[in-house]
Amino acid sequence: MKRAATGSLIGLALGDALGFPTEFNDVPAILATCGPWREMALPDPAYITDDTQMTLALSRGLRTATDRGLLGPKRLERPLREEFVDWYQSPENNRAPGNTCLKACYLLKTGKPWEEASQVHSKGCGANMRVAPVGLAPGLTDEQRAGAAQLQSALTHGHPTALAASDLTAHAVRLLAEGAEPTGLVGLLRSYAYENRETYHERWLGELWTRSGDASPRAFIARGWDECLGVLERLRDALRSPSPETDPCLATGEGWIAEEAFATGLLCFLMFVDEPLTALRRAACTSGDSDSIACLTGAFAGAHLGADAWPTEWTGRIEHGAELREFGALWDA
Template sequence: ESSLMKSKFRGCLLGSLIGDCLGAPFEGDVVTAGDKIVIQRYFDKLQDSTFKAPFKQYTDDTAMCKSVAKFLIDKPEPDYKFLAKLFVTEYFNEPKRGYGENVIEVFRKLKNTKFEDVYKPAREQFFGSGSYGNGGAMRIAPVSLYFYNQYHSMVEVAKNVTKITHSNILGINGALLQCLAVHQALLSDPENSIDPKKFCTELSTKLKDIEEVDEDNLDNINNIYHDKLKTVQKLLQKEPSDDLDEEILENLGNGIRAHESVPTAIYCFLRAQNEIPGIETENSFRRTIQYAITLGGDTDTIACMAGAIAGAYLGEDAINSVLAKHCEFNKEILEMAENLFTARESIPIK
C-alpha cells in the first residue's frame, strides 16, 4: 500500500513537470486542426527512444512548485516567511522562467520590505483586489501530497501558501480546487475507473466547505467554480465534434485566470479517461497532457495541473520514461517527491 502511495507521489510531481515542460513551447497559441497533428507527432517523436533533443525547459510553474516542496520538506512547522524567501530567491536567480506579468511586483515588494508581512504585497495587487491568476493553483500539488491524510492541515496550508502571491477569492479558491482534485486522485484506486460525475460532485461538495466566500457575491462570484464543475460534467456527456472543442473553450476557457484553467485541467483529466479522436495513444497519462496542449492558451499550466492530477491517480509506472527524460529537472523532481514522502513521517501530530 505504501509503495503504491510512493509511486503516486512520484507520478504526481513528474506529471506536473512533464505538463509544464511539454506544454511551454505552445503557451499562448491558438491551436488549429492542423496543429493537433503536429502535437501528435511531437509526442510520438519524444517517445521514440532514438530521438535526441535538448531538454524541454520548465517554467515558473515548476520553479514555484520546487519552493513549495522544499518548504514542506525543510520545515516541519509551516514557516511562510521561509517560503516567501524561497519564491523570491528562485525568481531573482532565474527571472526568465516565464512568470506572470504582475506577480513579479510581489517578489520585488517582499524583498524590499524584508519580508515583514508576507501577505501584504499580494493583497495590494490589482489595486487591492488581489490576483486571480492561476499561479496559486499551478504549484499546489506538493501540499495535497504531503498532507494527504491530514485534511484540515492540507486546507489551511494550501490557503496560506497561495495567499503569499494570490489574495483574490478566485485565485485562492482555484488553488483549493486544484489541491482537492490532486488529493482526490491520489486517494483513488488506479485499478478502478473514475466516475466523472462522482469526481466532480465530490469536489464541489468539499470546496463548498472550505472555500473563501465574498459577502457581496458580485457577478455571482461565489458560484463560479461550482457552475464550472457542473459544466465539466455536462461537456463530458457530449459526443466529440469540432463544435465541442469550441464549447469547451467558450464555457471552460484556456486562459491564465484560475477560473479559466483549473476546471479545464480537471476536464482534461476526466476526458482522457476515454479515447479522444485525433489523439493516438493507449496511455491515459499521455492522452491527458497531449489533450490539454491541443486546447491551446495557457498550455504549460493547464497541462501541468492536469498532469499532476493524472500522475497522482495513476502513479509513476503509467508515465512513459522516455517522454519524461526529455524534461529538464526530471531526476530532481523524483528525488523531491521521494523526500516529500519521507518528510511526512516527521509531521507533528496535532
C-alpha cells in the first residue's frame, strides 16, 4: 500500500511548515534569507500554521460525522461548527490566521445559522487549503464528497469560487490517491468542472445562493466554476513550457484567493512529480501565500506518491505529526 492518506496529510503539513517563514516575502527576500531554493531546509522546530490546524479540525469533524452514520449536511455541520469554534478559541490560533475564518468562526460561536456566518463575498484560500480530508476519506459517494467539500467551505467562505475550488481540490486529491496519472490530471479536472458547472448542491447548501445577488442557484455556482476553469487554462498554458526557476505565482497567481492557490499548488507538484521535496521547496519559495501554496502541493504530492515520499528526518519533526498519522492510518485502512 502506498498509504495515500498518510502521505497527503503529512505532505500538506510539511509544505505548510516549510512555507510558514517565507509567507509575505518576495522571492529575492526568501533567497537572501534561505539561500538557493532547491536547498531550503525544514525549519526546526517545524511549526504548522492555521492551514494544518484547520485541516485537523475538518478531519475531526468529518470523523465524528461518519462515525454517527451516513454522511449528510446536518450530520457534518454540527461537529464541524464545534471544531471550527474550538480552533477559533484555541491559544494556538496565533499563526497568522485569515480574517475571513476569524470573522465567520466568531459568528458560528454566537450560534448564528451557518448561512448567516458564511462570508459570501470571500473567496480566500482558507477553505480549499484545508479540504484534503474530504478527498481522502473512504466510502463517500460523488455527491457526498462534492457536497461535503462545498459545505465545509461555506461555513466560512461562501463565495461560489471558494465552493468550486474546494470541490476541485478535494477531487484532485481523490484522483491522485486512486492512481490517476499526473500527465492527464488537468484534463480530468477540466472535465469535472464542465460537468458540474451548473450543479448547485441544494441539499448541502440550502439557500446560500440567495445571499449573493445572483439570479438563480445555477448562475451562482456557475460563476465559481467559470473562474476555476479560467485558472485551469492558465495552468495548462504554464505546463506547456514549464519554467522551474521562475516564480510559479507569475503563471497562475499568488494564491491569496482560492482558485489561484489551487492552481499554483498544483503547478508546483506537476513540475516535479517525482521530486516531492523539490516541489515543496519551489512552492515555499514564491512571492504569494507560500504556506498555503506549499500546503496544497504537499497534499497533491503525498496523495500521488504515498507516505514513503517524505524522509523520516522531516516527518519526525512536524508539529502534530502523531494526529496527522492517526487520521492517515484510519483512512488508509
